[in-house]
Amino acid sequence: MKTARLNTISLYYNKGETMRNKIVPAVLVCAILFSCACIATASNNDEKLKANPVVKVIWGSDSASAYSMANFLNNHGGVDAEALPAGKAPVYDFSTTDQIIICYCTELNWTDMAQVYAIKHANKPVFAIGQGGCKYLLKAGMGTGDFGVTYSSKQNSKVVDPTSPLFNDPTPITIPGNNTLTVHKTKVSTKFLYVPSLPGNVTALMLDPADNNYATMTYEANYTFFWGFDTTDPYVLASHGSSLFLNGLHYSRTYFKSHVPEFGLVIPTILAFVMVACFCVFRSRKD
Numbered sequence: 001m002k003t004a005r006l007n008t009i010s011l012y013y014n015k016g017e018t019m020r021n022k023i024v025p026a027v028l029v030c031a032i033l034f035s036c037a038c039i040a041t042a043s044n045n046d047e048k049l050k051a052n053p054v055v056k057v058i059w060g061s062d063s064a065s066a067y068s069m070a071n072f073l074n075n076h077g078g079v080d081a082e083a084l085p086a087g088k089a090p091v092y093d094f095s096t097t098d099q100i101i102i103c104y105c106t107e108l109n110w111t112d113m114a115q116v117y118a119i120k121h122a123n124k125p126v127f128a129i130g131q132g133g134c135k136y137l138l139k140a141g142m143g144t145g146d147f148g149v150t151y152s153s154k155q156n157s158k159v160v161d162p163t164s165p166l167f168n169d170p171t172p173i174t175i176p177g178n179n180t181l182t183v184h185k186t187k188v189s190t191k192f193l194y195v196p197s198l199p200g201n202v203t204a205l206m207l208d209p210a211d212n213n214y215a216t217m218t219y220e221a222n223y224t225f226f227w228g229f230d231t232t233d234p235y236v237l238a239s240h241g242s243s244l245f246l247n248g249l250h251y252s253r254t255y256f257k258s259h260v261p262e263f264g265l266v267i268p269t270i271l272a273f274v275m276v277a278c279f280c281v282f283r284s285r286k287d
Helices: 002-050 063-076 086-091 104-111 113-120 130-139 239-259 266-286
Strands: 054-059 080-085 099-102 126-129 149-154 156-159 180-182 188-194 202-208 211-220 224-227
Touching: 054 063, 054 086, 054 104, 063 080, 063 104, 063 239, 080 086, 086 104, 086 113, 099 130, 099 239, 104 113, 104 130, 113 130, 126 130, 126 239, 130 188, 130 224, 156 211, 180 239, 188 202, 211 239, 224 239
Parallel strands: 054 080, 054 099, 099 126, 126 224
Antiparallel strands: 149 188, 156 180, 156 202, 188 211, 202 211, 211 224
C-alpha cells in the first residue's frame, strides 16, 4: 500500500516536472518575443518622429485661413500639411495622419457628434486652436473643455516654466525678464482656462499676464495641446509667436508619441504566448 502511494506521488511529480519543463521554456520564448516587439514598436515610433509628419488642418467656416495655415506649415514647419473640412472627418481615413489641428473656425461643427468621434477615435495628437478647438474639447469630453473659460482680446502670454521643451525644442526662444512673450502682432480673441479648475492631467504652459489664474495654453496628458488664441493662420503671429506655434506642434507630437505606444506587435505576441501555453498544457495532460 505504501509503495503504491509512493509510486502515485512519483507519477504526479514526474508529470508536474514534465509540464514545467515544457511550459517554462515556452514562457521564456514568449517573453523574449514580447520584449522584441516592444523594442521594435519604440523604434518604429522614433522613426515616425524623424520623418516629415503628416498633419491635417481641420476647418469649419474659414477655408482660406486653413489653407494658409497648411501653406505656412509646409514651408516652415517641416511637415506635410493639408487642409480638410470638418464635415469630411467621419469618412476620412486618418491612419496615415500623424497630427490633427483643430482650427478656431470649427465651433459650429462640433454639434455633429459624428465629426467629434471621428477626430477623437483617430487616436492622434490634437492641436486645438481658440474657440473652435475649445468647443471640440468640450464635446470630446476632455478636461480642457469649455468649463471655467473666459473670452477676451489679447496678444501676449506669460511663460510658466522657461525650461519646458515648449520654449527650447526645436527652436530655442529667448524669454525676457518678465517671462512674457508677444504671441500675436495685434490683439485677437483668446480663450482662457481657469487654472484652479483644471484636472490633474492638464498642465498650464502659458498664462494671462494680467491674471495668472487663467491659462492661455495647456497640455492634456497624452492627447491635446490647447492654443487659446484665435489664430487664423501663423502669418499673423509675431516672431516669438511663430516659433512658439511650431514648437507647440512639435511638443504635441513628441509628447504623444513618447507616452502612447502602438501595440500592433505586442498584441499578436500575447496571443502567441497564450496559444503556446495552451498547447504545452494539452501535451502535458496527454503524456
